Amino acid sequence: MVLDDAAPPPSTDRPLRVAIIGAGPAGIFAADALTRQTDVPVAIDLIDRLPTPFGLVRHGIAPDHAKMRAIRETLHRSLDQPLVRFVGNVEIGVDLSLDELRRHVDAVVYTYGAALDRRLGIPGEELPGSLAATDVVAWYCGHPDADRTRVEAALAGARSVVVIGVGNVALDVARVLARTPEELEPTDMPQHVLDALAAAPVEQVTVLGRRGPAQASFTTQELRELSDMAGATVLVDPVDLELDPGSEERAAADRVVGRNLGVLRGWAEHALDAGRIPLRLRFFRRPVRLHGDDRVTAIEIERTAVDGDGRAVGTGELEVLPADLVVRSVGYRGTPLPGLPLDEGNGTVPHDGTGRVLRDGRPSTGEYVAGWIKRGPTGVVGTNKHDARETVDALLADAVDGTLAVRGDVDDLVTTLQARGAEPVLLEDWRAIDAAEVALGASRGRARTTMHEREALLAAVRAAAPR
Numbered sequence: 001m002v003l004d005d006a007a008p009p010p011s012t013d014r015p016l017r018v019a020i021i022g023a024g025p026a027g028i029f030a031a032d033a034l035t036r037q038t039d040v041p042v043a044i045d046l047i048d049r050l051p052t053p054f055g056l057v058r059h060g061i062a063p064d065h066a067k068m069r070a071i072r073e074t075l076h077r078s079l080d081q082p083l084v085r086f087v088g089n090v091e092i093g094v095d096l097s098l099d100e101l102r103r104h105v106d107a108v109v110y111t112y113g114a115a116l117d118r119r120l121g122i123p124g125e126e127l128p129g130s131l132a133a134t135d136v137v138a139w140y141c142g143h144p145d146a147d148r149t150r151v152e153a154a155l156a157g158a159r160s161v162v163v164i165g166v167g168n169v170a171l172d173v174a175r176v177l178a179r180t181p182e183e184l185e186p187t188d189m190p191q192h193v194l195d196a197l198a199a200a201p202v203e204q205v206t207v208l209g210r211r212g213p214a215q216a217s218f219t220t221q222e223l224r225e226l227s228d229m230a231g232a233t234v235l236v237d238p239v240d241l242e243l244d245p246g247s248e249e250r251a252a253a254d255r256v257v258g259r260n261l262g263v264l265r266g267w268a269e270h271a272l273d274a275g276r277i278p279l280r281l282r283f284f285r286r287p288v289r290l291h292g293d294d295r296v297t298a299i300e301i302e303r304t305a306v307d308g309d310g311r312a313v314g315t316g317e318l319e320v321l322p323a324d325l326v327v328r329s330v331g332y333r334g335t336p337l338p339g340l341p342l343d344e345g346n347g348t349v350p351h352d353g354t355g356r357v358l359r360d361g362r363p364s365t366g367e368y369v370a371g372w373i374k375r376g377p378t379g380v381v382g383t384n385k386h387d388a389r390e391t392v393d394a395l396l397a398d399a400v401d402g403t404l405a406v407r408g409d410v411d412d413l414v415t416t417l418q419a420r421g422a423e424p425v426l427l428e429d430w431r432a433i434d435a436a437e438v439a440l441g442a443s444r445g446r447a448r449t450t451m452h453e454r455e456a457l458l459a460a461v462r463a464a465a466p467r
């Protein structure tokens with residue numbers, strides 16, 4: 001599989017040029033793994049379509065998870081490495097095609113995440129007032145592409161909120177919507193988000209799971225956090241906690257499930273205090289249709305039972321719940337990058353098991369994949385570290401055995417981008433954005449306020465370094 005016998009091995013004069021597409025955790029961990037080894041001299045371009053690094057650590061992890069979001073500081077250390085060049089505000093497939101990119105580098109690592117929401121496929125899903133968790137999360141985290149008008153219009157009339165799904169993201173959304181303004185003030189949410197949440201008339205939040213509590217995918221830590229809410233009380237119907245033998249077995253065998261059940265049983269004894277928002281966790285309920293003419297007014301749900309294989313089956317028992325805002329949180333999936341194969345079934349890039357991209361079933365020289373677009377949308381930030389290292393190990397093995405070689409002189413990527421009028425955001429530019437966000441926060445007595453408009457982010461760059 002050696003490409004070119006005459007190609008020289010990478011050297012400090014001509015290191016192996018690696019482009020990493022996506023500066024989320026997987027991309028940053030991949031860059032980190034490349035800089036921590038000395039066998040193969042490397043130079044890394046860490047490219048992101050946004051002017052800011054960190055992927056879902058900035059635009060996914062809930063802003064009230066301050067400790068978790070602080071992982072940015074650890075990730076930043078890898079960006080500071082001299083062998084790593086952050087190149088933000090460049091979308092591969094839009095600003096530069098994959099073919100063009102590959103002419104500038106010897107290898108590409110795809111770490112562009114899995115950002116598309118999955119749909120329920122039920123009538124009424126398109127109505128105003130029906131949103132994907134991706135929409136709500138992007139909005140409250142200040143993602144430049146968030147549809148602010150749509151989310152804020154839905155929120156403005158939201159007395160009864162229904163969140164569909166029982167994973168951590170569903171709990172994030174339910175928790176943020178039920179928090180008091182005082183609880184959210186110390187976060188780095190954009191100011192308009194704080195204002196819209198404070199003005200939202202939320203009176204109740206219901207989280208629905210198709211299956212039982214033993215099949216829910218939230219973590220115990222995330223579940224427990226619901227206990228700390230200043231203005232909301234978690235309620236669970238004890239009937240939902242009566243387990244069939246299969247679920248009992250699962251709870252006995254899986255420590256997380258057992259602990260989750262312990263937490264839920266504690267809540268089953270709760271009574272609702274006046275003046276607090278009820279946050280109900282309901283299991284064995286699946287959505288059937290959303291009601292409403294020009295916006296959602298209710299959701300029809302069906303009671304389910306779990307069969308021997310742990311699947312939800314309908315019982316025919318229907319119920320209609322009032323709902324002005326329905327947020328579906330039933331998973332993410334990867335999207336295709338033009339020129340790169342994607343397994344349509346699971347929304348991931350096909351690879352050989354260690355991260356070498358497969359084209360027509362065979363490893364494609366110089367192409368690697370890591371993170372959510374490799375494994376699918378599962379796992380916490382740290383899961384991507386091991387995953388990225390596995391991918392980088394494959395890349396380095398290919399460089400050492402000569403499968404992957406340097407390809408002579410190549411033009412500098414950033415110079416090419418600038419020459420064609422693009423505005424790549426480099427590390428010092430990101431520092432200017434960072435400083436502007438801290439200054440904006442300080443003006444309101446906060447540690448940071450996220451700037452959500454791409455133009456505002458770029459204006460901070462231009463103000464710091466007039467071009």
Ligand SMILES: Cc1cc2nc3c(=O)[nH]c(=O)nc-3n(C[C@H](O)[C@H](O)[C@H](O)COP(=O)(O)OP(=O)(O)OC[C@H]3O[C@@H](n4cnc5c(N)ncnc54)[C@H](O)[C@@H]3O)c2cc1C
Nearest residue numbers: 022024025026048049055056060092112113371372380381
């Ligand atoms: C709502 C939510 C909350 C979460 N909360 C937690 C939590 O509390 N704790 C925890 O440990 N984990 C949490 N996770 C999981 C964690 O965020 C993921 O494991 C992790 O972010 C996946 O890393 P990634 O690098 O594969 O993808 P991402 O973080 O999505 O990064 C992908 C990057 O690629 C960029 N990109 C996409 N397309 C292109 C392109 N064409 N060209 C250039 N760049 C591109 C994107 O802008 C993005 O920056 C959460 C996930 C979600 C969705």
